[in-house]
Amino acid sequence: MDDRKILKLVGARIKVLRKEKGLSQEALGEKGGFHFTYIGQVERGEKNVALINLGKIAEALEVNVSQLFAYVNDEIELTETDILIQEIVDMLRDSSLENIQLSRNILKEILKNYRTNQK
Template sequence: MKDKEVLKLVGARIRLLRKERGLSQEALGEKGGFHFSYIGQVERGEKNISLLNLAQIAEALEVNLIQLFSYVDEKIEVTSTDNSIQEIVGMLRETTDERIRLAKNVLKEILNANT
């Protein structure tokens, strides 16, 4: 993947998520603490954005950081199932070991019930 391609893909993903939430570039900028022109540059793939700024944008969009990288590429297509799995993994990463074991048991029961 070329250097600029990843910037454009992530930028396009941010634009898509922003529009899905009905936010303008200005509104997203205000939520994340950025100037709207910076958001525009990121969305167009013109800025090599830092991980810390990506995390702030993800928080402003109310998504997990990994969702900013769930873009559709010619080589890799991310489905809604993939997004759901990533969301579940994100939730599990933010909880206790005890709740992870409980979630695992619940998941086993659900999957075994369908066989």
């Protein structure tokens, strides 16, 4: 993947998350300790943002850093498998720890039985 493309994808994802939270660039900048122009540059893919700063931005957005890399973008050709996995992750994201553990155990059993039947 070309360097600029990854910067633009991460920046676009930050912008989506910021808007979902109802934050302006200025408000996100204040929460994360950045100037709003820096946030704008990151969102446009103009800045090669450091990992430490990604952590601060994720914290200000109240998301896990990994969510900054879960882009949904028309420029990326996602496979049907990628789309289904993302749907599962999205369903689990707001679940309780107990429900996530239960879901994992159910999935383990389903896959174990599937592999057994394939032999």
